[in-house]
Amino acid sequence: MHSYVLRANALLTFAVTILALMCAMATLSDNFNSPSPASQVQVLNIYRFQKKRDGNEEVSLTLNISANLQSLFTWNTKQVFVFLAAEYETPKNALNQISLWDGIIPSKEDAKFWIQTTNKYNFVDQGSNLQNKDFNLTLHWHVMPKTGKMFADKISMTGFRFPETYR
């Protein structure tokens, strides 16, 4: 009745149950964190703005990104993936989102940063609608937990505009 196999089975079942419960509690505890992240972005220079041979416009720019995402980190946070996307509307597309820069923040100490960078991925429109167009820069972050549910949020910054002429 109390053979070794049965005891080992009971022990394993108990251990797995406790582990699953701890994982569930860890991910539930994330809900008690109410973060207050802050960010500022400047477009230092749009140093290239051309129509490519296929008719699509391409932009190259220099960005100044500063952010404080330290409040996103909890004890169940493995890393935070952060990226800056240009967002705008054109007659053809209701929404265009183009990631310009991204980074992985592995720890709370690195979550307060300042970076000056050119766009990491090429910024190409579908068509040529960008002249004198307003656009938003939005800082998105995706919190990857050690276990459980993933979280995401963003800060949108408005008031940016493409130049009137190609350069």
Next chain:
Amino acid sequence: MGWIGEQIDSIKSLQFRQVLTQAISLGMIVTSALIIWKGLMCVTGSESPVVVVLSGSMEPGFKRGDILFLHMSKDPIRAGEIVVFNVDGREIPIVHRVIKVHERQDTGEVDILTKGDNNFGDDRLLYAQGQLWLQRHHIMGRAVGFLPYVGWVTIIMTEKPIIKYILIGALGLLVITSKE
């Protein structure tokens, strides 16, 4: 001969009713696993609600052997989301992050470009020949939850099938010979 003989005797000595009970309990285990899987499919709307990460292209976020829970809703796909997609001519689905989205004004169709966090360039090289964008129908789901290491069980079992047969055999034997 002794141990095997005893086992054979113990199988022979089983009552018909006992055998039936064990067959039913085995059936219950299999069907409940199936019910949970199909139930998850209904709830999440994704044809495979749980996937195992097979490559290191999303490290350090997702490592090989981690498990992702997928959800497929009507919500539009946005940049930054981690999606699982199928490319024509490729059997194994890929888990990568969306970096560009162009959503049509009139039809609501989307053009999506993805990239692995740990890869240098975007995924155009992984797509089918000449394919520049993913469309909605390529997407199997978006990752909403994460559980580390558990997927190693399936990776080991698919790569070393002999372990799978040993495990199934041992479990089957245990069910047949246990008298509780």
